[in-house]
Amino acid sequence: MSTYLFRLGKWAFRRRRWVLGFWLAVAVTAIVLATVSGGQTNDSFTIPGTESQRTTDLLEQKLPALGGAQTQVVFAVKSPAKVTDQGPRAGIEAAVAQLRTVPQVASVSDPFTDQGVAPDQQVALGWVQYTAQPADVEDSTLDKLEDAVAPAKQAGVQVEYSGSVYPGWRITPSELPELIGLAIALIILLITFGAVVAAGVPIVNAIIGVVIALMGVTALASVVDIASASTTVALMLGLSCGIDYGLFILFRHRNNLIAGMTPEESASLALGTAGSSVVFAGLTVIIALCGLAVVGIPFLTLMGLCAAAAVSVALLIALTLLPAILGFAGPKVAKFIDTRLRPGHHEEVARITATEPARTFGATWARFVVRFRIPVLVLGVGLLLVLAIPAASMDLGLPSAASQPESSTQRKAYDLTAESFGPGFNGPLLVVADGPVDQSGVQTLVNALRQQPDVAAAGPLAVNNEVAVVRVIPTTGPNSDTTADLVHHIRDNRAAIENGVGAPILVGGSTASNIDVSTKLSDALPVFLLVVVGLAFVLLTFAFRTILVPIKSILGFLLSIGAAFGAEVAMFQWGWGEDIFDITPTETISFLPILMLAIIFGLSSDYEVFVVSRIKEDYTTSGDARGAVARGTGLSARVVTAAALIMFSIFVAFMFTDDPTIKVIGFSFAVGVFLDAFVVRLTLVPATMAIVRAKLWYHPQWFAKYVPDPDIEGKRLEERLAGPAPTGGAGH
Structure with a gap:
């Protein structure tokens, strides 16, 4: 692998104008496609094969008026006024009349004739039913929805919205997190390299890669449903991996230049050595993300594929565009910033890092870990186990209006409805009788449902010659365990409930759909964990040609992911971070654990490869197992830390948003990466390797014969080259 990458680096360096032109053309093409397609992401979570999805499909076929998206319009007045007073009532009735004229609207319920007025007469509910699914409801339709309720607002009535779609439901991404992340990344790179050009190169590469990936996702969203979180995850990983991959190769290139190599030979050798580790690390992340497809959940599969595409673009750019840009930069990447306080400081640090790595802080830390390996191992493992304790209380669910910021219309509608009607009105269930049912059968179904535990109300919603629909109001909110128990109870006792109805029943609606999605994701979690662990074992065994290294890496990964889960539960589910992050404590997002397993596994493999490959390279040369741990860790510590x-920092930057889903994703990824990089890979891994020593590299005799050696350290490449190998490097 290293030889091929060396040749690729030389080719890209020499043909840098063609390479740059190609990637700029790809970026422009992606922007044009995204603009022309007009694709938009959405937050419609469905899983084919679940009962709730079968219910939706049935309604689309036999009762289209109830098969589409829905908006709950909440009309509220402040005491002592009442919605039944002449002025507010006239405004609400006029608004309802205008809502019926909005395009794509199938029906609108009148609160005054459809029992939509709260007992305290402070709030009235209107239901807007669309002919289209949530992803197909036009933004222009929602704009006209807001215009239609103007008479109610003019009458002094407060109007708020919730439901599967509502005005402003589509998340408009903010550029603030990206700008904050890029600014922090630039500062870290300036400190790491001490050179403006060197600091800017990885960022430019990452930005080009992210533009291509995000525009591609936007274009794809015009033909398939893609969750809004997909673009955020793709942006996070595309930006962070793009900068990191460029950093690892550039760090090695800069050290080669300081050691006296020409820019062309330096860039080629950097790609052949550090680039090999980048390829393996990138492929690990990509395979882990694509592995999300094994759980059989479409929106999660697409989320993984979008993120994998972003990482793929970042990897390809690091292998082609980076050496091309290094060709344009020439020796400027080693031109350091002059400082008045300490002239020559950056040159001194760079020289020490490249030629005297034993004097760096990373080397000092590595020697400390090796010397006190047993207490370090015990304390590190103990810390991660303590952090993981809250994970045992993880409660999965999908985000509801209750978790939205208090300033959002969805949260206001939720609170008004819960206060005046009860929390169950925010998450009604639809029980559908599949078949012709007479009025007697409908009333029998309604009576049977009213007798079920935790049912606040039940009433007929729609009946035709093919189906009958009953709306069931639980006593608890949509994300309550009691509501989930009610859904399962009705399904488990459907035979008794169907008695006298004359048709089989199905339980659906958005609340039941969210419960089905969460259940499916919970069931898929152990399976996916086994897949990830098995994948880690195979890939790391192939990379390092030993069994003990993968076992050690997997145990470290499990510790870091457990601690990250625990931190997320404590902060966002238990509410420890309620004031810190301005959030409402709620269930853990049901797709977050699987997403974290894929991403943290991939990123942990990145750092495992960069650290352990340096240790292996030193051990291969010196034969001193414990000394190789100290020297190899010291050589890779600076670049892995950066x-x-x-x-x-990029993950943390995404917490500066109002969307609670994005906040929890950014927090969880940030904690997972921090713990895995600093506690596991730079502390527990060298401590364990120093204890086990040479036994860690053992493998059966047949292994060397049948399993090819990928040479991710680039050792054979350096031996083939006539010139001297550089002394320092970035985690080959």
Whole structure:
């Protein structure tokens, strides 16, 4: 692998104008396609094969008026006024009349004739039913929805919205997180390299890669449903991996230049050595993300594929565009910033890092870990186990209006409805009788449902010659365990409930759909964990040609992911971070654990490869197992620290948003990366390797014969080259 990458680096360096032109053309093409397609992401979570999805499909076929998206319009007045007073009532009735004229609207319920007025007469509910699914409801339709309720507002009535779609439901991404992340990344790179050009190169590469990936996702969203979180995850990983991969190769290139190599030979050798580790690390992340397809959940599969595409673009750019840009930069990447306080400081640090790595802080830390390996191992493992304790209380669910910021219309509608009607009105269930049912059968179904535990109300919603629909109001909110128990109870006792109805029943609606999605994701979690662990074992065994290294890496990964889960539960589910992050404590997003397993596994493999490959290279040369741990860790510590801090900072930057889903994703990824990089890979891994020593590299005799050696350290490449190998490097 290293030889091929060396040749690729030389080719890209020499043909840099063609390479740059190609990637700029790809970026422009992606922007044009995204603009022309008009694709938009959405937050419609469905899983084919679940009962709730079968219910939706049935309604689309036999009762289209109830098969589409829905908006709950909440009309509210402040005491002592009442919605039944002449002025507010006239405004609400006029608004309802205008809502019926909005395009794509199938029906609108009148609160005054459809029992939509709260007992305290402070709030009235209107339901807007669309002919289209959530992803197909036009933004222009929602704009006209807001215009239609103007008479109610003019009458002094407060109007708020919730439901599967509502005005402003589509998330408009903010550029603030990206700008904050890029600014912090630039500062870290300036400190790491001490050179403006060197600091800017990885960022330019990452930005080009992210533009291509995000525009591609936007274009794809015009033909398939893609969750809004997909673009955020793709942006996070594309930006962080793009900068990190460029950092690892550039760090090696800069050290080669300081050691006296020409820019062309330096860039080629950097790609052949550090580039080999980048390829393996990138492929690990990509395979882990694509592995999300094994759980059989379409929106999660697409989320993984979008993120994998972003990482793929970042990897290809690091292998082609980076050496091309290094060709344009020439020796400027080693031109340091002059400082008045300490002239020559950056040159001194760079020289020490490249030629005297034993004097660096990373080397000092590595020697400390090796010397006190047993207490370090015990304390590190103990810390991660303590952090993981809250994970045992993880409660999965999908985000509801209750978790939205208090300033959002969805949260206001939720609170008004819960206060005046009860929390169950925010998450009604639809029980559908599949078949012709007479009025007697409908009333029998309604009576049977009213007798079920935790049912606040039940009433007929729609009946035709093919189906009958009953709306069931639980006593608890949509994300309550009691509501989930009610859904399962009705399904488990459907035979008794169907008695006298004359048709089989199905339980659906958005609340039941969210419960089905969460259940499916919970069931898929152990399976996916086994897949990830098995994948880690195979890939790391192939990379390092030993069994003990993968076992050690997997145990470290499990510790870091457990601690990250625990931190997320404590902060966002238990509410420890309620004031810190301005959030409402709620269930853990059901797709977050699987997403974290894929991403943290991939990123942990990145740092495992960069650290352990340097240790292996030193051990291969010296035969001193314990000394190789100290020297190899010291050589890779600086660049791994910079890479981890950049990735951590980018994830943290995404917490500066009002969307609670994005906040929890950014926090969880940031904690996972931080713990895995600093506690596991730079502390527990060298401590364990120093204890086990040479036994760690053992493998059966047949292994060397049948399993090819990928040479990710680039050792054979350096031996083939006539010139002297550089002394320092970035985690080959």
